[in-house]
Amino acid sequence: MRILVIQQKRIGDVLTSTIICNNLKSKFPDSTIDYMCYPNSVDVLLENPNIDNIIPVTNKIRKSTFGFFKFIFEIRRKKYDAVIDVYSKLGTNLITFFSGAKYKVSYHKWYSNIFYNYSYERFDAIKSEYGLAIENRLLLLKPFFTEKITNVKPKIFLKESEIAEAKNLLKSYNIDPEKQLIMFGILGSEHYKTYPLDGMAKIIDFTVAKTNATILFNYIPNQKEQALEVYNNCSEETKKHIIFDLYATDLRQFLAILSQCEMLIGNEGGAVNMAKALEIPTFSIFTPSVRKETWQLFENEAKNVSVHLKDLKPEIYEKHTEQYIKEHTFEYYAEYPLELMLKKLETYFQEYKN
Numbered sequence: 175m176r177i178l179v180i181q182q183k184r185i186g187d188v189l190t191s192t193i194i195c196n197n198l199k200s201k202f203p204d205s206t207i208d209y210m211c212y213p214n215s216v217d218v219l220l221e222n223p224n225i226d227n228i229i230p231v232t233n234k235i236r237k238s239t240f241g242f243f244k245f246i247f248e249i250r251r252k253k254y255d256a257v258i259d260v261y262s263k264l265g266t267n268l269i270t271f272f273s274g275a276k277y278k279v280s281y282h283k284w285y286s287n288i289f290y291n292y293s294y295e296r297f298d299a300i301k302s303e304y305g306l307a308i309e310n311r312l313l314l315l316k317p318f319f320t321e322k323i324t325n326v327k328p329k330i331f332l333k334e335s336e337i338a339e340a341k342n343l344l345k346s347y348n349i350d351p352e353k354q355l356i357m358f359g360i361l362g363s364e365h366y367k368t369y370p371l372d373g374m375a376k377i378i379d380f381t382v383a384k385t386n387a388t389i390l391f392n393y394i395p396n397q398k399e400q401a402l403e404v405y406n407n408c409s410e411e412t413k414k415h416i417i418f419d420l421y422a423t424d425l426r427q428f429l430a431i432l433s434q435c436e437m438l439i440g441n442e443g444g445a446v447n448m449a450k451a452l453e454i455p456t457f458s459i460f461t462p463s464v465r466k467e468t469w470q471l472f473e474n475e476a477k478n479v480s481v482h483l484k485d486l487k488p489e490i491y492e493k494h495t496e497q498y499i500k501e502h503t504f505e506y507y508a509e510y511p512l513e514l515m516l517k518k519l520e521t522y523f524q525e526y527k528n
Contacts, residue, residue: 457519
């Protein structure tokens with residue numbers, strides 16, 4: 175059986191959709207499973223034994239009509255038996271439609287029957303111990319499974335050599351292996367997903383005061399100015415605990431460094447999803463406009479905790495639409511009671527020690 179899984183979005187989406195591959199390979203061990211994604215997400219798929227081939231969709235393909243249709247017919251020549259389109263946009267509608275696959279699977283939209291022969295309504299408001307992002311992906315496995323699926327966790331696979339290099343890098347910065355090492359996701363994937371930088375500095379100050387941990391920042395070189403703003407807002411005592419110049423030069427190196435951390439604290443997004451896939455505990459801050467029901471993944475486990483404005487001030491969501499809140503994100507970030515957030519973080523530290 176030859177299967178194609180399509181998820182062309184951000185890293186968190188791509189990583190979460192790997193549960194489709196993991197389950198299909200378990201059920202059909204002799205199958206060939208390919209994964210189509212954007213190039214920036216390839217690194218979270220590498221070394222996954224349940225993915226045989228990664229197909230990057232480059233800007234060159236996406237932005238050229240001729241190139242895109244040439245790509246569509248290259249996919250058709252692969253003769254897939256099943257195409258599972260998690261992304262479900264016009265481009266992937268067409269890829270699936272022209273694939274010639276027996277199973278063409280996606281989410282239901284008013285036009286779905288044109289492109290797919292199996293389509294499912296997304297869950298919108300069910301209770302889930304895993305999170306709706308997981309539940310909705312499991313829906314797309316319905317044509318292949320009648321039994322209950324229990325393998326629901328995305329996983330990241332690192333080579334021993336990558337882990338060894340990360341350990342050597344930490345050692346080269348004279349990081350005390352006896353102290354906790356905490357990664358801070360100080361910046362979100364979008365500006366509206368970034369908790370105000372001066373507030374993040376206060377959370378870092380609090381973390382150091384309570385844990386005496388060594389702190390790493392997750393940022394890339396073109397974000398150094400913002401990272402410095404966070405650093406400069408920290409207390410002088412906290413700065414002694416921050417290894418500011420230690421950052422990953424690529425995503426695989428980041429994953430290996432993250433695997434050596436005690437926990438990740440910061441903005442909800444790709445880094446949090448990657449930490450969970452590495453079984454690293456997380457404390458995450460949601461942007462006010464992201465639906466917590468979708469992305470509060472695996473918070474049935476005490477090691478994963480999040481803060482969302484909807485939990486702190488639900489009346490705001492009774493008055494305004496999510497779109498309105500998104501357009502006024504930073505006004506609503508100001509509504510987060512820092513004292514309550516720090517109290518929740520202190521409880522997290524206490525429970526984690528136990």
